[in-house]
Amino acid sequence: MVGGLPFKVGIDLLEIERLERALERTPRLAERLFTEGERAYAASRGRPGQHLAARFCAKEAVAKALGIESWNFHEVEVIGTGGPPRIRLSGTAAVRAAELGVEVEVSLTHTGREAAAVAIAAIAA
DSSP states (O other): OOBBBBEEEEEEEEEEEHHHHHHHHHHHHHHHSOOOHHHHHHHSSSSSSHHHHHHHHHHHHHHHHHHHSSSSSSGEEEEEEESSSSSOOOOHHHHHHHTTTTEEEEEEEEEEEEEEEEEEEOOOO
């Protein structure tokens, strides 16, 4: 059980243009928020900001599902697989998942205006 339930859920929503503007103002922000693999994945797409926004939401949703408040954005990495995205945890996020005995799954979505993600931390099978 995770907090009395067999799972915990986290969700996040972000206006894509908000992140795009922040990245324009502070070019190094992308390096602080996203791993090299995440930046490369987004750069290979038509509108990189859209994909980075979805990944930002995934990171926030995972942190909410795990109940962590202090963590590094690189500790939650969204891995593009050609299929559903996977999450790679390290550092504080990995320790917390291990403490809870959970695995984390995510679902990402975006429109032209907004990006969102849902994370589920469920007891590892």
